[in-house]
Amino acid sequence: MLAQLTHDIATLSRRGWLAAAAGLVLGLASSPFSPAKAADDTIKVGVLHSLSGTMAISETTLKDTILFLIDEQNKKGGVLGKKLEAVVVDPASNWPLFAEKARELITKDKVAVVFGCWTSVSRKSVLPVFKELNNILFYPVQYEGEESERNVFYTGAAPNQQAIPAVDYLMKDEKVKRWVLAGTDYVYPRTTNKILEAYLKSKGVKQEDIMINYTPFGHSDWQTIVADIKKFGSAGKKTAVVSTINGDANVPFYKELGNQGIKATDIPVVAFSVGEEELAGIDTKPLVGHLAAWNYFESIKTPANEKFIKEWQAYTKNPKRVTNDPMEAHYIGFNMWVKAVEKVKSTDPDKVIDALPGIEAPNLTGGVSKMLPNHHITKPVFIGEIKGNGQFDVVWKTPGLVAGDAWSKELDGSKDLIGDWVGKKCGNWNTKTNKCGGQGS
Amino acid sequence: MFGHFLDRFRAIVLSVLLISCFALPAFAGTFEDAVGKFANDEFSDTEEAIEAVASSGNPLAFPIISALQEERLSADPESKKVFITQADGKIIDAATGAAVDKLPDNAASVRLNNRLRRTVEAALGSLTLLSPDPAKRVAAAQSVFKSHDENALPVVEGALAKETDKAAKEAFTEARAAIILFKSDASDNDKLEAVSVIKSRGDQEALALLTSAGPDQPPLVAQAITGAIASIQSNLAMWSAVQNAWYGLSLGSVLLLAAIGLAITFGVMGVINMAHGEMVMLGAYTTFVVQEVIRTRYPGLFDYSLLIAVPLAFLVAGGIGVLIERSIIRFLYGRPLETLLATWGLSLVLQQAVRTVFGPTNREVGNPSWMSGAFELGQITITYNRLWILCFTLAVFVILLAMLRFTTLGLEMRAVTQNRRMAASMGIATSRVDALTFGLGSGIAGIAGVALSQIDNVSPNLGQSYIIDSFMVVVFGGVGNLWGTLVGAFTLGIANKFLEPVAGAVLGKIAILVLIILFIQKRPRGLFALKGRAVEA
Numbered sequence: 018m019l020a021q022l023t024h025d026i027a028t029l030s031r032r033g034w035l036a037a038a039a040g041l042v043l044g045l046a047s048s049p050f051s052p053a054k055a056a057d058d059t060i061k062v063g064v065l066h067s068l069s070g071t072m073a074i075s076e077t078t079l080k081d082t083i084l085f086l087i088d089e090q091n092k093k094g095g096v097l098g099k100k101l102e103a104v105v106v107d108p109a110s111n112w113p114l115f116a117e118k119a120r121e122l123i124t125k126d127k128v129a130v131v132f133g134c135w136t137s138v139s140r141k142s143v144l145p146v147f148k149e150l151n152n153i154l155f156y157p158v159q160y161e162g163e164e165s166e167r168n169v170f171y172t173g174a175a176p177n178q179q180a181i182p183a184v185d186y187l188m189k190d191e192k193v194k195r196w197v198l199a200g201t202d203y204v205y206p207r208t209t210n211k212i213l214e215a216y217l218k219s220k221g222v223k224q225e226d227i228m229i230n231y232t233p234f235g236h237s238d239w240q241t242i243v244a245d246i247k248k249f250g251s252a253g254k255k256t257a258v259v260s261t262i263n264g265d266a267n268v269p270f271y272k273e274l275g276n277q278g279i280k281a282t283d284i285p286v287v288a289f290s291v292g293e294e295e296l297a298g299i300d301t302k303p304l305v306g307h308l309a310a311w312n313y314f315e316s317i318k319t320p321a322n323e324k325f326i327k328e329w330q331a332y333t334k335n336p337k338r339v340t341n342d343p344m345e346a347h348y349i350g351f352n353m354w355v356k357a358v359e360k361v362k363s364t365d366p367d368k369v370i371d372a373l374p375g376i377e378a379p380n381l382t383g384g385v386s387k388m389l390p391n392h393h394i395t396k397p398v399f400i401g402e403i404k405g406n407g408q409f410d411v412v413w414k415t416p417g418l419v420a421g422d423a424w425s426k427e428l429d430g431s432k433d434l435i436g437d438w439v440g441k442k443c444g445n446w447n448t449k450t451n452k453c454g455g456q457g458s
Numbered sequence: 459m460f461g462h463f464l465d466r467f468r469a470i471v472l473s474v475l476l477i478s479c480f481a482l483p484a485f486a487g488t489f490e491d492a493v494g495k496f497a498n499d500e501f502s503d504t505e506e507a508i509e510a511v512a513s514s515g516n517p518l519a520f521p522i523i524s525a526l527q528e529e530r531l532s533a534d535p536e537s538k539k540v541f542i543t544q545a546d547g548k549i550i551d552a553a554t555g556a557a558v559d560k561l562p563d564n565a566a567s568v569r570l571n572n573r574l575r576r577t578v579e580a581a582l583g584s585l586t587l588l589s590p591d592p593a594k595r596v597a598a599a600q601s602v603f604k605s606h607d608e609n610a611l612p613v614v615e616g617a618l619a620k621e622t623d624k625a626a627k628e629a630f631t632e633a634r635a636a637i638i639l640f641k642s643d644a645s646d647n648d649k650l651e652a653v654s655v656i657k658s659r660g661d662q663e664a665l666a667l668l669t670s671a672g673p674d675q676p677p678l679v680a681q682a683i684t685g686a687i688a689s690i691q692s693n694l695a696m697w698s699a700v701q702n703a704w705y706g707l708s709l710g711s712v713l714l715l716a717a718i719g720l721a722i723t724f725g726v727m728g729v730i731n732m733a734h735g736e737m738v739m740l741g742a743y744t745t746f747v748v749q750e751v752i753r754t755r756y757p758g759l760f761d762y763s764l765l766i767a768v769p770l771a772f773l774v775a776g777g778i779g780v781l782i783e784r785s786i787i788r789f790l791y792g793r794p795l796e797t798l799l800a801t802w803g804l805s806l807v808l809q810q811a812v813r814t815v816f817g818p819t820n821r822e823v824g825n826p827s828w829m830s831g832a833f834e835l836g837q838i839t840i841t842y843n844r845l846w847i848l849c850f851t852l853a854v855f856v857i858l859l860a861m862l863r864f865t866t867l868g869l870e871m872r873a874v875t876q877n878r879r880m881a882a883s884m885g886i887a888t889s890r891v892d893a894l895t896f897g898l899g900s901g902i903a904g905i906a907g908v909a910l911s912q913i914d915n916v917s918p919n920l921g922q923s924y925i926i927d928s929f930m931v932v933v934f935g936g937v938g939n940l941w942g943t944l945v946g947a948f949t950l951g952i953a954n955k956f957l958e959p960v961a962g963a964v965l966g967k968i969a970i971l972v973l974i975i976l977f978i979q980k981r982p983r984g985l986f987a988l989k990g991r992a993v994e995a
Contacts, residue, residue, distance in 0.1 A: 069810055071919050073818040191572060202964045232963040235923045237914045238712070240705040240844070241958045247839075248694075251662035253669030265923075268820060268915045276832050276841040282576045298820025298915060303830075305529075306572050402571060405529050412501075412571040 059102040060095070060364055062087060063122035065133025065143070065154075070110025071235075074264065075343075076135050078294060079157060080105060082344045083132050085332045086351045096358055104128055112142045119143040123150045129364035130155065130354055132347060137161060137204050144169070153366050155354065157346035159289060159311075161208035165391045165423035165436025165444035168366075170373060172350035173343060174312050175393055175421040176212050180259070182398040183287050183310035184213060186413050187257045188220065191285060194254040195226045197246050199262060202231040206261035209289070213259060215427040226254065236266045239273040247277065250284045258286040267291050268298050271307075281306025281402070293339040296407045304403045312396040313345035313382055314409045322381040339407075345381050352378040353388055374439050384418050391436030391444075393421030489514050490553040493522065496540045496568045497533035504568060505577055512581035520585050522552050527578050532565040541565060580605040587613050592623040599629035604663070606636040632659055639671050649679045657686035661837055665690050697837040702955050704838060710951025711848040712913070714944060715906040716924040717931035718855060721943040722899030723779075725932050726875050729787055729896065730794050732802040734928060735921025736809060737779060737900045741771035741907020742916045743812060746821045761826040764908060771904040779900025783893045791892075805921070813918045823911040847909050854905060859940055871895050875938075934974055936984030946985055950974075 064083045066076035087101045095101055104126045108115040115134065122128045123146070130153045134140045137160055147154050147168040159174040187193040198213060200206025210229055217227060228249050230242060250256035262270055267290070274286065280303075287308040293315050315326065325348065330336050357372040358364055377387045386394045395418040401409030423436035424445070433449045443453035492510035495503040508526070511519050525531040525542045531552065533540045540552040541561055549558045570578065583601030586594050587610070595617070602610050614637065618630040635652035638644045644652075656664045668687050675683060716738060723731045745767040752759050752766075759766070782804065790797045825843060832841040862868035873881040874891045882888050907920070914920060935946025950970060957966040981987070 068818075069806075069813065071922075073813060074820065074917055074919070077818040230962070233967055235919075236963060237923060238705075238709050240708065240841075241702070241955060242963065244701060244705075244839070245959070247662060251666040251669070253666050253671075265820075265915045265917060265919060269913055272825075272843075272913060273841070276830065276843060277839050278832060281572050282579060285572055294819055298822050298917070300822065300824050306570075306575055308572075410569055412569075 059100045060097070060358075061102050061104050061126055061128040063119075063126065063128035063131035063133065064103055064105045065108060065115065065119055065122065065131050066135070067110040067139075068105075068107040071264065072110040072135050072139075075294065078341070079132075079135070079343055079347060081333060082329075082347045083351065085329060086348065088332065089328065090351075090355060096355055097362060097364075108139070112136075112138050115139040115142045116146050119146045119154075120150070123147075123152045128152070129358075129366070130369070132157070132350065134158070135343075140169070151366050153354070153369060155347070155350040157343045157350060159342070161205045162212075162423060162425050163208060163428075163431055165393070165438070167370060167392075167438055167444065169392060170350060170353075170388065171393045171421065171423075172346040172353075174396060174398075175423065176209055176425055177422045178312060178396050178398055178419050179289055179310050180209050180213055181216060181427075182415055182419070183289070183308070183400060184216065184259065186310075186400045187259075187285070187287060190413065191257065192255050193257040193285075194222070195249065195252060195256040196222065197228045197230065197249055197256065197258040199230045199232070199242070199246075199258055199260050201234055201236070201261065201263040201266060203234070203263070206231070206263070209261050210259075212425045212427045219427070232262070232266065234263070234266070236262075237269045239270045243270075243273045243277050243279065246284065247279060250279075256284050258284060260286050260288040261290060262288070263290050264295075267295050271299055271304055274307075275303030281308075287400070292341040292343075293408065294341050296403065297339060299407075301403050301407045302405050305405055307403045308412075309401050309403070309409060311342040311399055311401065311409075313340075313342045313380070314399055314401045314411055315340045316401070316404075316408045317382050317399070317411060319381065319383040321379060321383070325381055349378050349380050349386050349394065353386075353394075370438075386418065389420055390439040391421070391423040392438060393423055393436075395420050489516050489518075493540050493553040494538045496526075496531065496552075497535055497538040499533075499535060499566075499569065501569075501571055501574060504570070505574055508574065508577050508581055512585060518552065518555055520582075523578060523581050523585065525552075526568055526570065527575070527582065529567050532561060532567045534562045534565045536564065537562070540568070576605070580607055584610045584613060587617050592626045595621075595623070595626040596629045599626065599633040602633040603629070603636045603667070606633075606640045606667070608637060608641055611637045611641070631655055636667055639667070646676050646678055649675070650682050653679065653682045653686050657689060660690050660693055661834075662694065665694070694837055698959075700836070701838040702959065703952065704840065706952030706955035707948065708844040708848060708951070709955055710948035711844075711851040712910070713927055713931050713951055714855065714947035715847065715851045715909055716903075717928040717943055717947060718851075718858065718940075719899045719901075719903035719906060720928045721932050721935075721940055722858075722902065723896055724929070725938045725940070725943065726871065727892070727895055727899070728794075728875075728937075729791075730798045730801065731787075731899075732798060732925065733782065733805040733808060733921075734900075734903055735923075735925035736805045737775040737903035737921070738907040738910060738924055739812065739918065739921040740775045740778065740808070741767075741904030742823065742911035742914075742920055743816060743821070743907075744771040744774050744904065745908045745911045746816075746823050746916050749823055760824070761828065763824075764826060764829075764912075767908045768905055771908045772901040773904075775904025775907070776897040776901025779903075780893050780897035782900070783896035787896065788889065788892065805925075809918045809921070816918075818918065821916045823916050825912055829912055843912050847912070850909055854902065855940070855944060858902065862940070867891075867894060871898075930971075930974060933978065934984055936986035939984075939986045942984055942986035949985075 062083070064080050066080040067073050068077055068080060084103050087103050090096065091100050104122060106118040106122060108118045119131065122131055132155045134143065134154070134156050135158050140156055143154065144166060152168060154169045155172055156169055157172050159179050160171065162175040196217060198210045200210055214227060232242065246258060285306065285308055287310060289310060291309050292311060326340055329340060330338050353373060353376045354369070356376050356378060357369050361368040361372045373388050374390045375388065377385050380386045380396065382397055384397055386396055388394050397418050398415045399411050400413040401411050404410050424431035424434040426432050433447050434445050435448060436444045437446055438444065441453065446453055492507050492514065495507035508523065511522055521542055522531060530543045531540065532543065541558060542550050542552050544550065549561060550556060551558055579601050583598045583605065586598040587602070589595055589598065602614060611634070614630055614634050618627065618634060621627040621630055632655060635655035638648050638652040639656065656668060665687065668683050671683060719737065720731065720734045723729050723734065745764065748767040748770060749763045752763050786800055786804065787797060790800060829843045829846055832839045862871065870886050870891045873886060874888050878888055910920065931946045931950060932943055934950065935942030954966055954970055957969055961969055
């Protein structure tokens, strides 16, 4: 069979290629593709989120969010007297395609700003394009930090705005002494766990009380790992799991936890990538009490949040549609961009980039977030416990807003670095040597 | 003398009555106050309320605390009134037990955090120690074993003396041992006895308890604890090999289930079907649709939802399989590369179609009650869903084998795949058989989807994660041989699960792939190669 296959590749006829191409076209034709119509009296806003492939599960909602925000802004009369127009492209969960589509948005569609990306790989893939063509990217997802770029604004949480406060909570309120750091095997969990490990050790946790475990993307057989966690937790010390498990792998993980009878009262799991959207696919009754750390929860009761949820459900015509943390990040980022554009009365990227630091915009949880010189924002941190209805109940929050650190203070390579695009005009300023260009990951 | 005594007796009875008359309202007042604290929405007040209510001895204590655990207790922050929503939907006032028509508008359910949940569990444990249901008594004793609360000792000992049920008696003995081990004023002998009781329990919870009891014990007891820990650990190490073997069987059964349809389309027919995973996905979505209909129309049938979904998933996926064969694949027989690309394109079309119809997010497929939870066998935990999937897989395998062996269609399928022209000369409608064979393989993939919906995400990407594994199993087991697929799947499953604890999940998977590549170099036709003329065809 295999020999037959190689033979066929070698002697592939023209007709063969035609059939092959037909197959490909058939596959690609299915991806939604919206050609942009040129109109001079509008400001174009690029939306770079995967609408097909593995990441569509998370990113489609963010595309809808931006369309919703643009719609709301246009109802208020648009920006600078012009209507906003969304240009939606589909990078199909394909990292190199992200760069191509970003280039297309900037050069062909001439967008003023792009909202997009979810995974760190996709962000790294578009970075050179945004630098070369000098445009603006708003990145709405919690990430591993260790980055501050002139053209990118990070509205999601840096590790010190999510991971560190969550660990603090477990240490103080749950008296956790033993830690399992479980994650999917890629850059965000690896860096976050490196930061957490250094942080835990600085708090006096011994090496034998930390277990680190990585699994491949989309891992679905969690029996061994859950049994290992159970075993690790039976050493007589209070144990918790810090989970950076990503995307689809969470559902089988939580199902296995529930089935093997690990309850939150015995071994709580605090997750950094599980929100309202992910829980929509599981029966949460066996998971009551497991935790998540975010900067926003749908269940937080503020007038702004209630209004947002009501309008969002009306816009999507789905009274059950949930909201989540990256959506709030887009909400803040979008409003900051509008304010900056109105301040400088122009959509010119250079002017807007310079105007953005210092801009304040209300978040949905009752505070006002501010864009910092390192292009990260201030956010409150909440710890929520999963409830039986798939929502989170906030059990703890930081007293005020936490400023995002671009460079982690816990890691040797980055503790002296800061990002400052206002005074120093540098993303990795070394405060020891007072020079731009320190080392980073 | 006697009359005097009678007088005194009367006086005592009277005073007791009087006291209880006066005391009762006073006592009810404190109970009401305690219940009222639930309305403050402060975790510390809720904790006080739980403790006060649990120790009150009021008949409403048990309903209140179990309602709290199940998120059925709600409170009105203004009037400080607290309500229980009973299982049948009726609402009562928690302080008085009086029926209430409906909840006030601003009533919200009383919030808990993990610390409070532990308090609730401990409180429920001591409240249900004397429950008439033996299973509840066992559960209560277990939670006392975990909390080893000294205050529960008299109740546990009282219950132990009266207990007749064997399992409950054992649970009470263990709970009592746990309390004594942590009691600071217990004698060394009592503690040593307690250690040996806990040692004979021998599971991970016993290990956890002994480890945490280790420090600040008298030397003799500390020594016994160290010995007990070592013996439990060596016992558990032995069981962990059994556990790995079980996990391997379970993973193997999932692999087999996903690959068995492919063993027909790829193994028997020789069609490289990249859309195989999407047939699995369609089966999973069929289950979702069946459950949705059942939830809205016939909620009583929920436990049968999977039984209803199995034939439907077979028909849906099988029907689409026949359609694909008739419209695309029959034009591409003998051209593996074109088939590969066409079916790959098709898989993208199907994924996007499902994404458009059902949305990109995961869909919730519930586990029926008989597929939830786990039971203990010796020192290993076996989850019901994995066990049922293993049984189901073997049943599908046997039925398929019997079908190929004993039915006319099976005979025709074997004839066509062995020698198409000869079969045609014998009057077999080969193109009809092709369509049916492909439909059969796809239908079985659909059935696999029903089972996989119980352990994995139901999302448009479901199929993608199984396609590589399925091809691996079929190629490794030997193309065209169902028994090879069976042995291949279980070999890979068990090898993976024995590698995983040593090498980690990521490296384990890589190691398996490398081993297969090496194996295929040595035996290109897989474990069980077909012999004879069929190979040449």
